[in-house]
Amino acid sequence: MDMNEKPKVEEKVEEKVENAQPVEENKPELPDTTEGKLVEVLLEKAPYAEGEVIRKRRVKFTVPAERIHEFLELASEKFEMLMQISVVDWLKEGQFEVNYQLWSLSESVHAFVKTRIPRDDAKLPTVMDIWPVAETYEREAHEFFGIIFEGNPRLGPFILEPREYEKHPLRKDFNTLSYAKTIYGEDFDRFDESKTNYVI
Amino acid sequence: MQNGDVIHYELKEFQVFEPLFRWARKKSLWIVAFCTGCGGIEMPPLANARYDFERFGIMINPSPRMGDLFLITGYVTPKTLKRIIITYEMMQDPKYILAHGSCPINGGVYWDSYNVVKQLDKYIPIDVAIAGCMPRAEAVMDGITTIMKKIENGEADGWKRYRENYEWYRKNQDELFGEGWREKDARRWLAWI
Numbered sequence A: 001m002d003m004n005e006k007p008k009v010e011e012k013v014e015e016k017v018e019n020a021q022p023v024e025e026n027k028p029e030l031p032d033t034t035e036g037k038l039v040e041v042l043l044e045k046a047p048y049a050e051g052e053v054i055r056k057r058r059v060k061f062t063v064p065a066e067r068i069h070e071f072l073e074l075a076s077e078k079f080e081m082l083m084q085i086s087v088v089d090w091l092k093e094g095q096f097e098v099n100y101q102l103w104s105l106s107e108s109v110h111a112f113v114k115t116r117i118p119r120d121d122a123k124l125p126t127v128m129d130i131w132p133v134a135e136t137y138e139r140e141a142h143e144f145f146g147i148i149f150e151g152n153p154r155l156g157p158f159i160l161e162p163r164e165y166e167k168h169p170l171r172k173d174f175n176t177l178s179y180a181k182t183i184y185g186e187d188f189d190r191f192d193e194s195k196t197n198y199v200i
Numbered sequence B: 001m002q003n004g005d006v007i008h009y010e011l012k013e014f015q016v017f018e019p020l021f022r023w024a025r026k027k028s029l030w031i032v033a034f035c036t037g038c039g040g041i042e043m044p045p046l047a048n049a050r051y052d053f054e055r056f057g058i059m060i061n062p063s064p065r066m067g068d069l070f071l072i073t074g075y076v077t078p079k080t081l082k083r084i085i086i087t088y089e090m091m092q093d094p095k096y097i098l099a100h101g102s103c104p105i106n107g108g109v110y111w112d113s114y115n116v117v118k119q120l121d122k123y124i125p126i127d128v129a130i131a132g133c134m135p136r137a138e139a140v141m142d143g144i145t146t147i148m149k150k151i152e153n154g155e156a157d158g159w160k161r162y163r164e165n166y167e168w169y170r171k172n173q174d175e176l177f178g179e180g181w182r183e184k185d186a187r188r189w190l191a192w193i
């Protein structure tokens, strides 16, 4: 037997469903408002993103991580201000969700730009070249979650003590209780894991 | 001769006046304006027309070297604790500490948090602690009246305890921050050292 031969896998023959209707793309209809137009204009330039209007003055975009910088650069024409970068840790899915919160000064609309990256080896390009203020938010996200923003020159210990800096305390798999016990000693009362005597 | 002896000797001379001194101290508590945590927000109502603590001779004072009363107004993180300890040591004797809320007592709602100090009393001596989250301005007033009574009776002796048990407090502080934290941090805050 040839060693280089690949083991054959039985090919599954998919049964073709007769009368299969082409699935209609049920894209959310964009309303005919300022927000709807904003999203529409932006999506025309960036067809890889998804966008929707959540409510008045609030819109949401979902962008693949590889093109986030490109998208934000486009978005910064209408959304001039970066308000915050926040991170959500989806532990079971093994992903971080990074939210860029933008504010449009001209239209008074608040936009969320969401992107997902894998938890281990989390990397994103920096957006400091678009909004210099991103430096602070990126340092914070780096410190609390361990995301590396490539191109940010000041990533490093910032708010936390050095011993916490290595642990990334806002990750969901960081056990705060056992950490507190080792640092502050076990003699502080009122810790009770069963929460039967849970008092505040 | 030790440090303590000098002070004892000095005080002995004026022992007759001691009640007068205590009364005077009680009537002029100056607060070190360094409010940590949520409780700092109770200070404006305390100082305003409704409670107006200035009628008791209490005043907010920007310098630790002229302050008597140190308010720890809420949760304390290791980072603030370093500053608190250094500010406390800068203050002149006698000095008193009033701790607001459950956080300094046992961690409060943050009792399983990675960066809230669980027992403040291990690191600096507290004279009066007010329970509750957060204590209302009335409770703080009550705490201040209690500390005044304690000063008059000579029971507010945190500063003496700190001096006598300095080794113990120092040991606890070093355990939390690591040895040599004073020098290391002082160099970071005061660039010219």
Ligand code: SF4
Pocket: B037, B038, B039, B073, B074, B075, B100, B101, B102, B103, B104, B108, B109, B132, B133, B134, B135
């Ligand atoms: S006791 Fe409550 S109000 Fe006071 S610092 Fe803690 S959480 Fe804040």
